Amino acid sequence: MVEQKKIIIDTDPGHDDAIAILLALASPELDVIGVTCVAGNVPLHLTARNALLVCELAGRPDVKVFSGCDRPMVRKLVTAEAIHGETGLDGPQWDPPTGQLQDQHAVDWLVETLLDAEDKEITLCPVGPLTNIAMALVREPKIASKVDQIVSMGGGYFVGGNITPAAEFNIFVDPHAADVVYRSGIPIVAMPLDVTHKALMTQDWIQTLEDLGTEVGRKSSQLLSFYNRFDLERYGMAGSPVHDPATIAYLIEPDLYTGKEVYVEVETRSSLTMGMTVVDYWGARRKEPNCLWVSKVNDEGFFQLMYDRLATL
Numbered sequence: 001m002v003e004q005k006k007i008i009i010d011t012d013p014g015h016d017d018a019i020a021i022l023l024a025l026a027s028p029e030l031d032v033i034g035v036t037c038v039a040g041n042v043p044l045h046l047t048a049r050n051a052l053l054v055c056e057l058a059g060r061p062d063v064k065v066f067s068g069c070d071r072p073m074v075r076k077l078v079t080a081e082a083i084h085g086e087t088g089l090d091g092p093q094w095d096p097p098t099g100q101l102q103d104q105h106a107v108d109w110l111v112e113t114l115l116d117a118e119d120k121e122i123t124l125c126p127v128g129p130l131t132n133i134a135m136a137l138v139r140e141p142k143i144a145s146k147v148d149q150i151v152s153m154g155g156g157y158f159v160g161g162n163i164t165p166a167a168e169f170n171i172f173v174d175p176h177a178a179d180v181v182y183r184s185g186i187p188i189v190a191m192p193l194d195v196t197h198k199a200l201m202t203q204d205w206i207q208t209l210e211d212l213g214t215e216v217g218r219k220s221s222q223l224l225s226f227y228n229r230f231d232l233e234r235y236g237m238a239g240s241p242v243h244d245p246a247t248i249a250y251l252i253e254p255d256l257y258t259g260k261e262v263y264v265e266v267e268t269r270s271s272l273t274m275g276m277t278v279v280d281y282w283g284a285r286r287k288e289p290n291c292l293w294v295s296k297v298n299d300e301g302f303f304q305l306m307y308d309r310l311a312t313l
């Protein structure tokens with residue numbers, strides 16, 4: 001048995017977040033020691049509820065779910081109901097969650113858990129705005145040495161942004177938090193739009209999930225059919241990018257991805273380019289790289305991995 005990697009998923013479910021959580025819980029390589037929720041796609045009370053629903057859908061009501069920051073560090077919260085619907089998981093019919101959130105605040109639990117860990121023992125997988133991660137680092141900088149790496153969905157450079165021409169949603173919502181994380185010195189693997197836009201989910205693939213004949217297959221198919229409509233209308237793409245599971249797929253099968261070690265800085269002042277991830281791809285600034293910027297994916301392998309793992313739930 002391969003040694004399990006301890007991970008914490010920080011999330012704003014969110015349709016693609018839901019698939020990322022299901023993929024992680026379906027993968028024996030990963031030990032999901034907790035799910036921390038942040039305001040993003042929808043307000044915090046809904047992202048936290050949605051995380052409970054997804055863990056229960058995976059048959060894992062035992063997974064500890066924590067509610068975290070309900071707004072960005074500095075800016076006003078911007079949400080994305082146009083994409084994810086009013087509940088954040090529109091598409092399927094959901095019964096209320098049977099489980100409860102943990103009482104402890106996500107930031108307090110992150111700090112406590114990381115301080116108790118060995119050096120480089122835990123991997124953080126943020127797939128929403130980085131508010132919780134940044135607040136934990138500000139609260140207790142000592143936690144940085146306990147993090148093996150941060151595998152984060154966020155940013156965009158060669159393909160630009162998705163919520164503004166310059167910025168991707170997760171970074172745009174809380175650029176100050178992203179700035180704290182990118183300056184933290186913790187090894188970062190960035191899964192930006194540059195790579196997520198190269199793995200487009202088609203209605204045919206969604207149908208294969210429906211054909212599984214399982215509750216997970218049915219709900220995933222209903223979620224993704226709802227989510228697919230936005231990107232098809234907007235981008236006119238052959239399918240839509242299902243962003244967040246890229247972080248989990250990378251942890252399971254890193255060879256699916258190719259990236260380059262670069263220096264990235266986050267714009268936190270300009271109104272025009274607020275939240276832009278400025279990638280020094282050619283080393284012009286001669287700065288020490290602070291992240292692996294992933295821009296290539298074996299998309300067939302990615303979708304096969306997701307299908308194979310979701311089929312086990």
Ligand code: RIB
Pocket residue numbers: 012014015016017040041127128129153162168169170243244
């Ligand atoms: O820009 C895509 C990201 O923003 C994804 O994490 C999606 O869930 C939203 O949070």
Ligand code: CA
Pocket residue numbers: 011012013014016017040041127128244
């Ligand atoms: Ca997300």
